[in-house]
């Protein structure tokens with residue numbers, strides 16, 4: 001007898017629509033280039049539509065129209081299976097973003113833990129690979145923040161590994177991971193690739209960030225075609241989106257959503 005396929009609920013992701021003053025977002029490592037707010041809105045819709053087309057249910061966090069970097073929802077909250085950890089943003093101007101993110105995860109019924117000052121930690125510094133959680137020690141994330149996260153995660157069976165980040169804004173600006181756990185990164189942005197169990201260099205700065213949509217599909221920026229080819233040669237299906245206006249603000253594909261997983 002054929003096994004009966006049990007319908008799985010759609011995977012879910014949080015997103016937050018761009019603020020009115022998006023163009024005033026923080027910049028650390030790159031020069032300011034003019035952001036087109038209308039194009040940014042179109043690109044954000046395209047990003048959300050790409051998630052939906054791949055079977056993801058997207059849940060909007062209440063917009064924060066006055067907080068320019070609020071679209072980068074990944075930095076405000078991180079979900080680890082059955083708990084959500086609300087970040088302690090390392091940039092003063094981003095501290096107002098966490099309340100809405102916390103309310104959104106609470107509405108989903110996910111128990112919330114909070115990180116607090118003097119500890120700082122941005123979600124963009126957190127990369128989960130199986131039960132290993134790499135955390136960038138960066139301009140935004142400090143030792144106290146990393147220790148506090150370790151205190152929450154160690155009893156849950158996660159190993160937290162601190163990673164130095166000095167050449168990029170966040171850990172995930174420099175590296176992310178393919179579905180098989182291979183860490184991918186653009187070498188000029190990576191302080192020490194040897195901390196990762198397996199590391200694959202990619203040829204473009206915008207090719208470092210992938211959002212894993214399922215075991216064989218990744219979402220990435222259309223600004224990194226050679227990296228996309230590399231992933232395709234490894235057997236992955238690549239969904240590419242144009243997020244140029246967010247890249248001008250040091251954002252990437254991962255920053256624009258939080259997967260509930």
Ligand SMILES: NC(=O)NCCC[C@H](N)C(=O)O
Pocket residue numbers: 025026027028069072074075091094123124125169170172173249250251252254255
């Ligand atoms: N996770 C991320 O890499 N987020 C990008 C945040 C960009 C924003 N302009 C910032 O500087 O905080």
